[in-house]
Amino acid sequence: MTTHEVVNQVPPLVGHDTADDPALLEGVAREGAGWAVAELHDLGRLAGGEQAAEHGRLANEHPPVLRTHDRYGHRVDEVEFHPSWHELMRTAVGHGLHAAPWADGRPGAHVARAARFHVWRPDAGHGCPISMTYAAVPALRHSPELAARYEPLLTTTEYDFGLRPPQTKRGLLAGMSMTEKQGGSDVRANTTTARPEPDGSYRLVGHKWFTSAPMCDLFLTLAQAPGGLTCFLVPRVLPDGARNPMRLMRLKDKLGNRSNASAEVEYEHAVAWRVGDEGRGVRTIIDMVNLTRLDCVIGAAAGMRQGVTTAVHHATHRRAFGRYLVDQPLMRNVLADLAVESEAATVLMTRLAGATDRSARGDDGETAFKRLALAVGKYWVCKRWPGHAAEALECLGGNGYVEESGMPRLFRESPLNSIWEGSGNVAALDVLRALTREPQVLAAYEAEVAAAAGADARLDAAVRRVRDELADHTDLELRARRVVERLALVLQGALLVRHGHPAVTDAFCASRLAGDHGQAYGTLPGGLDLAAIIDRATPKIG
Numbered sequence: 001m002t003t004h005e006v007v008n009q010v011p012p013l014v015g016h017d018t019a020d021d022p023a024l025l026e027g028v029a030r031e032g033a034g035w036a037v038a039e040l041h042d043l044g045r046l047a048g049g050e051q052a053a054e055h056g057r058l059a060n061e062h063p064p065v066l067r068t069h070d071r072y073g074h075r076v077d078e079v080e081f082h083p084s085w086h087e088l089m090r091t092a093v094g095h096g097l098h099a100a101p102w103a104d105g106r107p108g109a110h111v112a113r114a115a116r117f118h119v120w121r122p123d124a125g126h127g128c129p130i131s132m133t134y135a136a137v138p139a140l141r142h143s144p145e146l147a148a149r150y151e152p153l154l155t156t157t158e159y160d161f162g163l164r165p166p167q168t169k170r171g172l173l174a175g176m177s178m179t180e181k182q183g184g185s186d187v188r189a190n191t192t193t194a195r196p197e198p199d200g201s202y203r204l205v206g207h208k209w210f211t212s213a214p215m216c217d218l219f220l221t222l223a224q225a226p227g228g229l230t231c232f233l234v235p236r237v238l239p240d241g242a243r244n245p246m247r248l249m250r251l252k253d254k255l256g257n258r259s260n261a262s263a264e265v266e267y268e269h270a271v272a273w274r275v276g277d278e279g280r281g282v283r284t285i286i287d288m289v290n291l292t293r294l295d296c297v298i299g300a301a302a303g304m305r306q307g308v309t310t311a312v313h314h315a316t317h318r319r320a321f322g323r324y325l326v327d328q329p330l331m332r333n334v335l336a337d338l339a340v341e342s343e344a345a346t347v348l349m350t351r352l353a354g355a356t357d358r359s360a361r362g363d364d365g366e367t368a369f370k371r372l373a374l375a376v377g378k379y380w381v382c383k384r385w386p387g388h389a390a391e392a393l394e395c396l397g398g399n400g401y402v403e404e405s406g407m408p409r410l411f412r413e414s415p416l417n418s419i420w421e422g423s424g425n426v427a428a429l430d431v432l433r434a435l436t437r438e439p440q441v442l443a444a445y446e447a448e449v450a451a452a453a454g455a456d457a458r459l460d461a462a463v464r465r466v467r468d469e470l471a472d473h474t475d476l477e478l479r480a481r482r483v484v485e486r487l488a489l490v491l492q493g494a495l496l497v498r499h500g501h502p503a504v505t506d507a508f509c510a511s512r513l514a515g516d517h518g519q520a521y522g523t524l525p526g527g528l529d530l531a532a533i534i535d536r537a538t539p540k541i542g
Contacts (some may be wrong), residue, residue: 010317013310014053016539018290019044021305022501023343023536027350028115030499033108036115039253040391044119048539052091053406056122058084059259060409064215066251066263077187077248079215079261080161080447086161086257088126093159093171095120098133101357103155112165114353117295118302118346124413125259127299129173129213135291136174136220138360139231142276146233163237165231166217176288177208177234177265181498182208185426187222187229187282192267194223194230194274202232202274204267207249214248214263220275220288223267227278231285234272246270248295257410265316289421290370294352295377296417300385301345303417307392307410308338311541314396315344316538325395326534334395334522337531339537340389341501341521344492345381351495352377364463371443372434373491379427379481380488382418389414391521428480442470445491452494458509466490489513501536503529 002174017038019025030051046052062082070076092098097117099223101109113134117127131155143145143288147249150172158171166172183189191208203225211219219234238244250260278286310336315325325331358366393400393407400407418424434441449463466486469479477484493513496505511517516525524530 001099004159008319010314011541012050013539013541014048014050016541017041018047018121018305018316019115020540021119021346023346023504024115024305024350025188025497027347027353028108028111031108031111031350031354032269032372033111033115035106035108036112037122040112040115043091046091047120052088052122055084055087056259056302057355057406058082059123060089061076063258064251065259066248068248075243075247077243077246079248079251079263081215081261082259085259086159088123089129089161091157092120092130093173093400094157096157098125098173098185099137099151099155100157101125101134102137102360103485104152106142107361108354108357110357111350111353112354114294114298114349117298118305118349121302121306122285123259124299124416125257127295128257128262129175129216129261130211131292131299132216133172133174135288135297135537136176136218138287139220140174140233140275140283140293142231142287143233143274146273150233154218161215161241163217165237165239165241166235167239168465169217172218173213173216175211175213175219176292177211177219177221178208178285179245180207181209184203184424186532190224190229192221192223194232196226199215200273202272203269204232204234204270204272206267207372208265208267210252211263211265214251214261214265219246220285221272222281222285223272224348225274225278228276229281231275231281233275234267234270235421240273244270255415256409257416258409258412278384292372292421294356295428296420297345297352297377297381297482299347300382300414300417301342301349302415303385303410304338304342304345304388305537307389307407308335308537310405310407310410311335311338311392312534312537313397313539314399317321319510331395332530332534333524334391335537336507336528336533337511337521337524338388338392338395338438339385339533340504340511340524342537343504344508344512345384347495347500348373348377348381348488348492365444365445365447368438368440369448371438372431372445372487373448375430375434376484376491378422379424379431380492381419383424385417386411386414386494387521417498424481424504428484429477431484432476432480445487449490449494452497453498456493456505456509458514459490459497462486462490462493495509501532502531504536507533
């Protein structure tokens with residue numbers, strides 16, 4: 001016999017369409033990718049299904065394993081993954097979440113890809129090689145011969161795992177190997193050396209502290225050539241089938257992102273080909289870094305959406321003190337506040353994706369806007385995610401603290417995007433560098449914000465405050481985070497005033513711009529349309 005009947009438990013959040021996200025769909029249409037909506041919903045239904053959730057769980061509960069040698073003692077440097085990882089990767093590559101937009105001539109291709117990357121989130125870890133491959137293509141184009149050889153295989157939608165000569169595979173993935181122990185984000189402190197060979201190749205010797213996605217086929221890396229810090233392409237397998245001496249020393253034991261492998265690597269005279277000119281390594285690799293910044297913003301926005309929809313779903317089905325949580329005023333304040341943060345992140349993310357798409361097609365104005373706005377967005381949206389994830393988890397109470405809910409995994413993932421490719425200080429200082437050295441980027445930002453002038457007095461006042469901040473050059477580096485935060489909030493506010501739902505826009509301007517807000521989520525002022533805000537974050541099951 002049973003001791004009691006199980007009641008008041010929340011049904012699993014499966015059987016919904018993760019693309020059923022008003023802010024995302026509105027942004028996709030606005031930024032020129034309306035043609036991709038049908039496929040986006042197909043992927044969203046797949047992402048919201050039980051099978052995808054199970055693959056995400058298994059990929060994280062069975063993390064990758066490094067095999068340095070085979071049974072006979074031969075060095076192999078292979079990383080083994082659970083079958084669920086491969087299923088997640090097969091879907092991501094098959095839907096073009098990686099480098100496919102570079103081979104797609106349609107306007108909005110990069111926006112469509114960003115939306116798909118946002119929607120397909122049963123596991124965040126497998127997004128790393130997807131993002132690296134997307135970002136590698138423009139950097140590789142600094143060497144047209146290498147781009148001609150490898151780009152068709154990087155942009156194909158065939159997932160072909162395994163270490164074989166690149167030219168023999170149906171599809172390739174690219175990783176990144178930049179930072180070293182002594183320098184971290186200061187890549188100019190790198191000590192890995194590159195010796196030129198008569199055949200035009202180089203031999204690399206050195207140790208990389210973080211190599212993203214070491215199971216990939218190709219890697220972009222930095223090393224000191226005779227002419228200075230230079231970017232190189234390093235294949236895992238050489239054309240003759242021999243393993244390139246790129247030794248995987250160990251996999252990092254990380255806080256989150258457990259399904260994905262990150263490695264320490266030693267180059268023992270590894271064969272490499274130069275990408276771009278000697279001494280121009282940072283300039284060459286910056287194209288890749290900027291696109292990984294975009295993906296950091298997308299990932300953080302997607303994580304916020306996942307957190308708030310999970311919280312709203314729980315509150316909709318869980319009763320306490322005689323009524324559903326979602327009907328209790330204080331919980332409604334928390335849920336609406338989380339939803340406002342999520343929508344502000346999404347509206348900025350889609351705008352950045354649109355700028356990336358138009359920049360790739362030669363729009364100089366969008367290139368200037370993207371230069372500043374990407375760094376601003378990378379700092380702010382990624383910085384907001386951990387607090388957002390913690391509050392969303394708390395909405396589930398003790399159930400949220402249990403691994404089976406999925407919320408601990410989301411919480412552990414949340415700090416990564418702010419750290420990846422330059423932590424908060426690096427992003428904030430890069431904003432100052434852009435403002436100082438490239439006056440056109442501020443002009444592009446101001447033009448974007450000016451498009452909303454006069455529509456909301458709270459926004460207009462915030463614009464004046466940020467101009468005062470920029471005009472004051474006293475201790476500017478000390479105030480960098482404060483300046484970037486205000487730039488981000490004004491940009492989000494301007495985008496919401498122009499394009500957002502009125503209830504969301506009102507709540508954002510009242511709380512984030514006018515300051516009618518506490519230090520924690522759930523401190524929105526009275527008089528707002530919380531029902532409309534929460535409804536936009538409520539997942540539709542079935």
